[in-house]
Amino acid sequence: MNTVLDSLLNIFFPSRCPLCGSNSDRARYNPICTSCWDSMGKYSGPVCGICGIPTVSSFTTVCGSCIKSRPPFSGMLFYGAYEGALKKSIHLLKFSGVRRLSKPLGLLLSELPVPEADGIIPVPLHPERLRQREFNQTALIARNLSQKLKIPLALNALMKIKETSPQTGIPRTERLRNVKNAYSASPEKVSGRDLLLIDDVITTGATVSECSRILMKAGAKKVTIIALARSMPKQLS
Ligand SMILES: [Zn+2]
Ligand SMILES: [Zn+2]
Known part of the structure; x- marks a missing residue:
């Protein structure tokens, strides 16, 4: 407008x-x-009904990997493919500190069919990383989504307690091992709640899976992942 x-x-x-x-x-x-x-096109191709991974066929509702082992979250929504203007915008916010991008990016998320929930939780940074970077881009986006949808932001409900090496360039199994037990959730803030877990970019889903596992272990009723972008599987890109 x-x-x-x-x-x-x-x-x-x-x-x-x-x-x-x-x-x-x-x-x-x-x-x-x-x-x-x-x-920035909204992705509209077929996806797995649980983990949100783009699938080749629109006849598959749940992907092979989710059939084999159900993830700890109940669904995943993402806005678009991690490429082009969306990728550049996320980079500008994350690495160049263009913080005012968090508002339009938060509003993009509100265009998704976000389910009703009791709280919004951003994927946290380790306090040491937060000190270096000065802000958590995901928390800024989550705050804007929270204001728009009038769902409370549950900051500090999930904390990163172990610093991990960067996830880029390592295979999924190793990524899972890398983030294992790196997070801690506060039962009094998550117990019995329907939660939305916000992340900027989903690559293999290892981080959001581990965060969801910890939230469910702390008594959360349900976790739905909401992300801005997702790396496309090779056969689709
Ligand atoms: Zn799946
Ligand atoms: Zn332009």
Whole structure:
């Protein structure tokens, strides 16, 4: 949506879209221009009804891996493929500290068919990592989603208690081992609750699986994963 104020602001204080370099037409609330923002397509292909992994056939409702071993969460929703403008936006927020992107990105999540819940929990960072990075991008996105959906944000319900090596470039089994017991949940904050667990990017799902396992162990009734982006399996990309 473009307002007169946006147009005036852009005449007097032109600001460039960080993705394409052209003048951003709505810089007041989103540094990314309309054309780049609209290029973030919502994924609409077939997915596994539990873990959300894109599937080749629309006739498969649950993937082989979930049939073999059911994940500790009940469902996963994600906005789009981890590529293009969505990927760049997440990078700008996460690594370049463009914090005001957390609002439009949080609003993107609110466009998903998010189920009713008692609390929203962002995947936490280890306190030491949080100190270095100064903010948890997932918590910023979760706060905006919480405000939009009027579901309370349950900060500190889930904590990261063990620093882990980066998950990038290691296979799923090793990723699971890497994050095993790295989190701790507070039973009084999660017990009997329907929870939404928020993450920015899902790659193999090892982190959100482990977080869900810990939340369920602490007495949560149900955990649904809500993510901005998901890496596409090789056969689909
Ligand atoms: Zn642009
Ligand atoms: Zn699955």
